[in-house]
Amino acid sequence: MASPSPVPASMAKPSEPVRNKRHDPKKPHITEEPITRSNWYKHVNWLNVTLIVGVPIYGLFAAYWTPLQLKTAVWAIAYYFMTGLGITAGYHRLWAHTSYSARLPLKIFLAAVGAGAVEGSIRWWSRDHRAHHRYTDTDKDPYSVRKGLIYSHFGWMIMKQNPKRIGRTDISDLNDDPVVVWQHRNYIKCVIFMGMIFPCLVTGLGWGDWKGGFIYAGILRIFFVQQATFCVNSLAHWLGDQPFDDRNSPRDHVITALVTLGEGYHNFHHEFPSDYRNAIEWHQYDPTKWSIWIWKQLGLAYDLKQFKQNEIEKGRLQQLQKKLDQKRQTLDWGIPLEQLPIVDWEEYQSEAKNGRALVAVAGVVHDVTDFIKDHPGGKALISSGIGKDATAIFNGGVYNHSNAAHNLLSTMRVGVLRGGCEVEIWKRAQRENKDISFVSD
């Protein structure tokens, strides 16, 4: 159970924020005091330490003396996937993001197995998760990765947090959902039954392996489900690409997807949070999406929300454009035209006659002296342009030079011809020094 207030107020009225009954808003919260040698233990959330770290360590030791039966192993893995889906398909995509709608039986199933993952009630989890989306990477983000990878993974649960710090969000829809409210009110019972008793019952009544069910399908399975889903807050904000937006931390990576039942395309997810998919390509791993799709075929899920492909492509394109514009800044495009001296035609010709290898192309004078010997088209041809207006020669008259040749030419600029080809100059400037602002407007 991962709530900062370990025992959620079981009688909370539908619209009232969850507050620990023991928390007195008038008394300063412990987090308002700096951590010192004498008070550090007061900053630690000992209940969460016990649940997230202590119990699993006990489980590991106990496993050493508990033989693992094949049937129990299969059940533990199956229940791992079911409780994981409770979080990803239930808590996350259904309730936190309402990315699809579910019929009552599916809702009850997801609320039940979700409780079995021991990560708090739907209501508490979704409220925090909505704050995470709305205030991503800021101080109001309950698990901001800007405070460190460990913090975003489980540091935020192990150390006490000031409830006033977390951003407020609208959860009126959840307060109107009877399954959510019932699960929240009966959370402790749910978690004990679905987290521990039910997996033991299966192994115990099924094949008499009570102890194996307790250790493997109970304690250790909870540990793995927790660690896996915690990765959505840590790994998914730390490892991978940012194809849609790089202003915030969410990232796409197949490793995160493999660990988190498909929640690894997190840059996409933060950009399109109410899309029931996290992976949009068929070949990407997103078993949560596949499950929702199957439930739809079975009539258990409906109204699957999807952003239009047009909107997705636009986002991808803008991010690529941004990267290109950044890259463009780092390259040398030659001296900007407006910083070049203005040269008269006569001046150009007399300098060229005096032995400087100057070539005029599109109203701009270029010094090609050092390049003649390297010219891919040979010395004779390039020399034929010296002292002339070589615009036509260069642009197809003799040879239609490549983009590469145009780029290279612009690094050899030394002057602008007075009155020469303004349109060409303007076109070139536009191509090279494009000033596109991607500030949010």
Place this chain on the structure above:
Amino acid sequence: MASPSPVPASMAKPSEPVRNKRHDPKKPHITEEPITRSNWYKHVNWLNVTLIVGVPIYGLFAAYWTPLQLKTAVWAIAYYFMTGLGITAGYHRLWAHTSYSARLPLKIFLAAVGAGAVEGSIRWWSRDHRAHHRYTDTDKDPYSVRKGLIYSHFGWMIMKQNPKRIGRTDISDLNDDPVVVWQHRNYIKCVIFMGMIFPCLVTGLGWGDWKGGFIYAGILRIFFVQQATFCVNSLAHWLGDQPFDDRNSPRDHVITALVTLGEGYHNFHHEFPSDYRNAIEWHQYDPTKWSIWIWKQLGLAYDLKQFKQNEIEKGRLQQLQKKLDQKRQTLDWGIPLEQLPIVDWEEYQSEAKNGRALVAVAGVVHDVTDFIKDHPGGKALISSGIGKDATAIFNGGVYNHSNAAHNLLSTMRVGVLRGGCEVEIWKRAQRENKDISFVSD
């Protein structure tokens, strides 16, 4: 031997173009007559058919009765690589493109093994190849892929070509190179000795396998070297990506590189023809580049030419930009602002009051009626913007919306507010309808 005029004029003066002695410029060339049932055989270059197709078929049959000794196989493969390098490192990168300089011993070696590949003299090969670069994909290109893949592979040698059609190029540097001139004048002797006699001598004197040397290291090795290097004209203009320029046919592909001793990064090569490399990444396969580099370490090669990384990156960037601009055209960015009706503030408010869900952001009025139920931030928040100037709310006042949200918003435009936020309107127009011309200037 792959020359359209099979026996090069052995006495050609250094600067005079190679012309078949039997060719009378006054008589109309056979290619000026259409191919008919009665004259088709006159269009075929029977000598080349014999050399490129006939002899290898004989070799294949003969191989059936000629046991292949291991030593002979090893030598045939080694000589395959040597003669292949004669073409790629010698004919192509050294002489046709002068992408590096070689000391006399290396020149003699490359001229010798190059002759052993039986693809014409350096002088003839380079002249055609320069025409191929200068007139790529046009009628003056001797092996234009626009005439079909088979034509570019060897059709251009199997059918007679009108020598007047091939583009003229400057080969004065080759005419000044004694190795090139000597090889051209003694081409028939060179080709018979290096193509057949020398490989037989090695196997015959070495381990008594005269016949195996003849068939495997001679005939079949020639066939494979020819087919491999022909792929530079066919496959490299047909298969793969175009990271630098997509106006012409050259393409980059690892398969072509594997077949052609590294000449497979052909889009790069046409853009930067005088670069001694074809592959610019260390992990790409370019044994020709590696050989030149080793020769440099041995003092046999010098002045290795390389385009600056800055120029290469600029080319790649522009091609990417071009692709993005094309993609941008295919997407729906909403009704252009200049096509929207101008709306007064009072009009906007009264319409919003009458039940139409209108939200004004940055001087533009949006109809969000169909979107309210799908809003990822909930119905309440989006509804709070109706009938207001929601610019600040939308841009961080309540929530700093993502690029995706901005994009989606623009597809919901229905009007422009009179006098509202012109700068914002202009910024948005610039971002979406960028009109960047990539015409060659």
